[in-house]
Amino acid sequence: MTLALRWQSTPSRTLDAQQLGHLASLCLKLEVETHPKPGLVSHVDNGAHRDMDAALLCLSATTLMPFYGELAAAGAEGAGMNRLRAIGVAAERAMLAATHGVNTHRGAIFGLGLLCAAAGYRNAVGIRKSLGQLVSERWGDDILSGPISLRSHGAVASRRYGAGGARAEAAYGFPSIYDIALPALRAARELAPHDEEAVRVQTCIRLIAEVTDTNLLHRGGAEGLSFAQASASGFLAAGGVGSPEWGKRAADIHQAFVARNLSPGGSADLLAMALFVDRLEA
Template structure:
């Protein structure tokens, strides 16, 4: 497929790709800097994770910056899925080397990485499509037909329980980002206009309540997923971050997740992706 690029120089592509990569890494760090998120790592505690903390997650995010930039350049140059996948594999190796083998951001490498590539592609061609549409239309078929990771807990849970998982989410243009997370971000700002952390917590709770998170399925099976969704739904039904004592209630839910060893890592990735998309599409 021949593509006519708007940018005339590689230097121009790399400059914009640097901004895209930096933003992707920042959004991963914003997710970490959010507390309380049920079962998830923050600067306050490690949630349901015994093998990672906020410092490790931020180190991982810094390590991935260069690869997010590379994915944006590849997208701008019209790369196919095979090239994007190769960059993703290299990113995962670098992540594991930086974290002594801990899987901090495998899901984010896939989802956020595709959005970085889409941002580069969209800018190069001057398109007005959403990033999700770019991913679905340009790489969707190859995402579904590509090799399946046998190491990913989320992928194993998706196969075991018949959930769509990250591949289906990406191939469909990230409906959980566009139909759930972004509306939640906008609505939360009317409830907490001066508290961006509260906005992120409300959005995370909305994702947990509405997404079949394969990380929850891996850790708790269908019962764990139902518990997580019911807990988040009850928080939202009580007013979410608009409720006067919302933070104490969110902390209680967080502790309940930790007690059950539940961690909605897929929702955490989707939150970071939504923050990224919002800033590029605002």
């Protein structure tokens, strides 16, 4: 697959700001090139979404590429949160223009953008801290004290249900990436050593099982979140992608999510971010 070939092409230590932008965009596209992810858009179908498909998500990822590079360059220059936020606002404006108003990647602009900035800073300074630790140390306080979006569905669910959401995730160094996604990604490679798509499916489902996904809370409330987590946990308990006919079981869960209009968009963003971190910190 073309994406897989590009994924392996450049040693991570040589990535400059522009290449970091390309990598971030690629990780978003790899998330799309993953099926079956419960309720989510993929190259196979639109999941529980009527307003977007794989082509639109890939267009959005391409549109965001230069902004991720700009965030990496700003991080390398020691930028504060105000400058990063201004780049993020410009990225969101460009995304909405490209998608005719569809919110394809607002959460990924925020989370993946901060990781790009941290990667740029780390390259410039030459330190060996994790990207999550750098985000927390350099911008964590400003993330928590900054303006709160009143428009995003995740923010509304966070206020309604008391969930931490994307802001807390970033401010505390992305624990869902480091404590859940990366261990799942690496363990899944033992289960399916020759199938990176299966590895991504397993990682996404692990995130659904363990993360309080505010997108699920928005669409299904506490009951929807509980159903999603129980379904994902059952898949993993049965052996995940290491068990026979795992694809059929995952597809059945996917259809059950679609029937309930459930889409774990937060977990999808975290999967893309985990792929980015894994590439740079493997």
